[in-house]
Amino acid sequence: MVVIGGGMAGASVAAELAGLGAQVLLLERETQPGYHTTGRSAALYTVAYGPPVIRALSRASGVTFKAPGDSQRPHPLLRPRGAVFLARADQRDALDRLAHELGDAVAPLATARAQDMLPLLRSGYLAGALIDHGAADIDVEALLRQYLRQLSAAGGTMRCGAMVTGLSREGGSWRIALPDGDLRAEIVVNAAGAWADHLAAMAGVAGIGLMPKRRTAALVSPPEGMQPDAWPMAVDVDEQFYIKPDAGKLLVSPADETLSDPCDAQPEELDVAIGIDRVQQAFDLPVRRIDHKWAGLRSFVADKCPVAGQAPDAPGFFWLAGQGGYGIQSAPALARWTAAAVLGRPAPTDIQDEGVTAAALSPSRQALTA
Numbered sequence: 147m148v149v150i151g152g153g154m155a156g157a158s159v160a161a162e163l164a165g166l167g168a169q170v171l172l173l174e175r176e177t178q179p180g181y182h183t184t185g186r187s188a189a190l191y192t193v194a195y196g197p198p199v200i201r202a203l204s205r206a207s208g209v210t211f212k213a214p215g216d217s218q219r220p221h222p223l224l225r226p227r228g229a230v231f232l233a234r235a236d237q238r239d240a241l242d243r244l245a246h247e248l249g250d251a252v253a254p255l256a257t258a259r260a261q262d263m264l265p266l267l268r269s270g271y272l273a274g275a276l277i278d279h280g281a282a283d284i285d286v287e288a289l290l291r292q293y294l295r296q297l298s299a300a301g302g303t304m305r306c307g308a309m310v311t312g313l314s315r316e317g318g319s320w321r322i323a324l325p326d327g328d329l330r331a332e333i334v335v336n337a338a339g340a341w342a343d344h345l346a347a348m349a350g351v352a353g354i355g356l357m358p359k360r361r362t363a364a365l366v367s368p369p370e371g372m373q374p375d376a377w378p379m380a381v382d383v384d385e386q387f388y389i390k391p392d393a394g395k396l397l398v399s400p401a402d403e404t405l406s407d408p409c410d411a412q413p414e415e416l417d418v419a420i421g422i423d424r425v426q427q428a429f430d431l432p433v434r435r436i437d438h439k440w441a442g443l444r445s446f447v448a449d450k451c452p453v454a455g456q457a458p459d460a461p462g463f464f465w466l467a468g469q470g471g472y473g474i475q476s477a478p479a480l481a482r483w484t485a486a487a488v489l490g491r492p493a494p495t496d497i498q499d500e501g502v503t504a505a506a507l508s509p510s511r512q513a514l515t516a
């Protein structure tokens with residue numbers, strides 16, 4: 147079988163499929179895996195973010211993230227970070243709603259304590275806060291490499307520089323056109339990120355209404371003499387900005403969601419400026435220069451839940467798309483779930499026990515066409 151897309155989704159499902167005995171070829175159009183959205187994330191693991199099915203998938207992914215390392219991956223995949231949700235006086239209702247929605251994934255945080263944890267916070271800004279003690283930084287590169295090693299150890303192959311340019315169903319299997327010739331496979335898994343609907347259109351399969359949305363990030367230096375590494379991430383309760391320590395610097399984002407065609411997303415000056423401005427309203431953070439900036443596409447369907455499973459209109463065509471802004475933290479469970487579906491096996495019970503249902507992820511669900 148062929149998996150299209152060498153980001154976190156494709157690498158993880160390819161590894162799981164190969165581990166279950168399937169013969170797997172992973173195709174990536176770029177010269178390296180993880181070049182697009184996977185290499186551009188904020189790398190946070192939190193069970194307090196996203197719709198319920200994402201939170202359930204992320205909880206079920208904890209077992210992979212917390213697994214001990216080995217000689218090839220000596221460091222843990224997670225590093226404790228913590229995440230604080232910030233609310234001004236006019237955002238108190240939003241904070242109450244979030245506390246209610248997230249239940250015991252978060253705890254109230256006294257404003258004085260938040261001020262201690264986030265020393266740049268402007269005095270008088272904060273009226274209320276919540277903390278997610280379990281939020282952690284993900285070593286995204288290590289996770290991606292781990293899946294690619296698992297794929298290869300189980301006999302699977304990855305080909306980079308392999309852009310799929312055509313897909314057609316012929317004589318009970320798929321013909322996959324590549325620049326250097328055609329392949330055939332009984333099963334195709336579409337893990338092409340922002341391009342997933344394009345791949346479907348190529349194959350004559352109905353799309354899922356995927357909306358790639360650009361999100362911008364910039365790295366700036368902390369004030370002289372300050373070491374932010376132990377600070378938690380801080381997120382505006384209405385998700386208008388966030389700020390996160392990143393290897394001695396501070397990652398700031400306006401949490402933008404600008405609709406885009408699938409592409410090699412680039413940051414717009416204006417979005418960077420908006421991000422800095424919003425952060426500076428809450429934090430006393432002078433910014434003299436931007437050390438680095440980037441953008442990536444977070445791809446959503448209408449209900450913001452992932453799409454995983456067989457296309458209702460095409461035998462042997464499986465979706466693994468629409469992970470939005472949560473596709474790293476949910477990848478381990480989503481990959482196990484999708485691999486079982488592809489091979490016609492029962493859904494993993496530990497993932498079901500967290501509350502994930504086939505209906506919530508189904509490519510046939512009504513929310514996709516509503």
Ligand SMILES: Cc1cc2nc3c(=O)[nH]c(=O)nc-3n(C[C@H](O)[C@H](O)[C@H](O)COP(=O)(O)OP(=O)(O)OC[C@H]3O[C@@H](n4cnc5c(N)ncnc54)[C@H](O)[C@@H]3O)c2cc1C
Binds near residue numbers: 183310362470
């Ligand atoms: C700024 C930002 C912050 C984020 N923060 C977080 C976070 O903190 N935590 C979290 O869990 N998630 C986060 N995300 C979301 C996460 O990064 C994505 O959900 C995840 O990376 C999606 O992985 P993917 O494999 O589906 O997509 P991608 O990584 O984009 O992979 C898809 C691949 O398919 C390939 N492809 C496309 N078309 C073809 C073709 N025709 N032939 C061959 N290959 C093809 C592409 O080249 C690409 O490499 C963030 C995203 C952004 C942009």
